Amino acid sequence: MTPRTRRMLAGLAGLSLLAGVAALPPAQVTEAQFTDPDFGSSTFTAQTLVTPVITGCTVANNGLGVFQSVTITWTALYPLASVRLTATSGTTTGTVAPANITASGPVAGVYSYSATLSQALLTSLVSNLLGSTTTLTVTSLIPSTTWVSPGATRKLTIALLGLNAACTV
Secondary structure, eight states, X not given: OOHHHHHHHHHHHHHHHHHHHHHSOOOOOXXXXXXXXXXXXXXXXXXXXXXXXXXXXXXXXXXXXXXXXXXXXXXXXXXXXGEEEEEEETTEEEEOOXXXXXXXXXXXXXXXXXXXXXXXXXXXXXXXXXXEEEEEEEEEXXXXXXXXXXXXXXXXXXXXXXXXXXXXX
């Protein structure tokens, strides 16, 4: 076989192949195996932290009726690392250090807390204590996150000169 004959045979084979492909019917459109018109749905609810329960708020005055301290007690389902006590007066809010909070429990899954806040400690947190209202707020939280429970609050009111102090709901 000569080189010319080989080229002619190769050309004829190529033309035959093209003619065969042209004669085939077009590919059919199909749905892929992984597509499906069905869908699912579900609902979910975010977990919430339980609000602490304030069980007491007691004011201590000296013999002249001048404010000395306030003791706030509460219960929560969470250990001390997950509890926060703040004092707010006007636009100033201070957080009470855990060292100033006494914890006990848990008893039946509930922790008990107490914090006695002296006039000096409260003044260091909110600066203007006398003749004002200070809101004491207890919250539960998950450390290193933004998850915080609703706050349980008490209002500490102190008249000018530190007289007539009261802790109310």
